[in-house]
Amino acid sequence: MSSKIPLPPKDLQSTSGPFVESEYISHGIKQANSLIKHNIIRSNYNVLDVGCGNGRVARHLVDLIDQTSGTYRGIDISSENIDWAKENISSVAAHFSFKAIEPGGKFPYADNSFDSSFARSLYTHLDDETTRFYLTETARVTKPGSYSWATFFSIERETDLLAMPVDKHKVLRKVEKEKEGFFTFYRPEINRRLSVFTYDWLVTEIENAGFEIINSPLSQWFSGSTPSHPSDAQVPWIFRKK
Numbered sequence: 389m390s391s392k393i394p395l396p397p398k399d400l401q402s403t404s405g406p407f408v409e410s411e412y413i414s415h416g417i418k419q420a421n422s423l424i425k426h427n428i429i430r431s432n433y434n435v436l437d438v439g440c441g442n443g444r445v446a447r448h449l450v451d452l453i454d455q456t457s458g459t460y461r462g463i464d465i466s467s468e469n470i471d472w473a474k475e476n477i478s479s480v481a482a483h484f485s486f487k488a489i490e491p492g493g494k495f496p497y498a499d500n501s502f503d504s505s506f507a508r509s510l511y512t513h514l515d516d517e518t519t520r521f522y523l524t525e526t527a528r529v530t531k532p533g534s535y536s537w538a539t540f541f542s543i544e545r546e547t548d549l550l551a552m553p554v555d556k557h558k559v560l561r562k563v564e565k566e567k568e569g570f571f572t573f574y575r576p577e578i579n580r581r582l583s584v585f586t587y588d589w590l591v592t593e594i595e596n597a598g599f600e601i602i603n604s605p606l607s608q609w610f611s612g613s614t615p616s617h618p619s620d621a622q623v624p625w626i627f628r629k630k
């Protein structure tokens with residue numbers, strides 16, 4: 389079924405990351421495989437995708453979530469991306485639905501609605517307060533014992549980031565410390581600042597939201613080795629609702 393879904397127009401593709409057209413499909417498959425590996429996707433699960441964009445990852449899940457026993461719900465602030473996903477993904481997969489939300493608002497779902505959740509390249513775009521609130525909302529709408537998967541730029545300590553030389557993508561020269569544990573750097577391709585959190589900040593906030601942390605990797609990019617692409621620098625954390 390996924391093969392029936394067309395590619396979004398280039399201007400929408402470029403909002404998803406990794407911002408290179410040839411990687412739109414291959415990178416989405418890579419994320420979907422990570423979700424499968426970490427048991428976020430099961431055929432009978434009700435799955436939440438926070439910051440789903442135009443369904444770059446969702447399109448690879450339509451054959452994996454059973455249309456009679458499972459559902460996918462994607463939310464995002466970009467109504468343009470949501471409209472495209474409704475028209476092109478929900479039209480061939482009725483158990484997949486997409487909804488535009490207001491930035492920073494409550495998620496439009498009841499408590500304990502979902503069996504799992506994921507957020508790819510969302511928290512890299514959010515400030516500390518919205519990140520904290522979205523983690524709390526994720527805990528509210530997911531079931532006790534369920535797993536969540538979310539990518540972050542995570543550093544061990546601030547000196548790792550501030551001491552980094554300008555990298556080959558030339559994005560690490562404009563690092564700012566915003567608050568304790570929260571940094572941003574400028575990404576020229578999208579003319580936007582992206583968020584980086586320290587390990588301790590993330591552990592505290594994820595645990596305070598009501599999760600037990602299962603997997604908490606550091607972004608290798610910030611501790612010396614340059615990934616082949618900046619999008620691979622954000623790493624998936626896995627946490628379980630208590």
Ligand SMILES: C[S@@+](CC[C@H](N)C(=O)[O-])C[C@H]1O[C@@H](n2cnc3c(N)ncnc32)[C@H](O)[C@@H]1O
Nearest residue numbers: 404405439440441444464465466491492508509
């Ligand atoms: C780099 S894109 C990633 C999209 C998708 N997860 C993917 O991997 O293709 C970041 C997405 O986060 C969305 N976003 C940014 N701020 C948001 C917020 N406060 N609430 C929900 N979505 C947000 C953007 O509209 C955008 O679609």
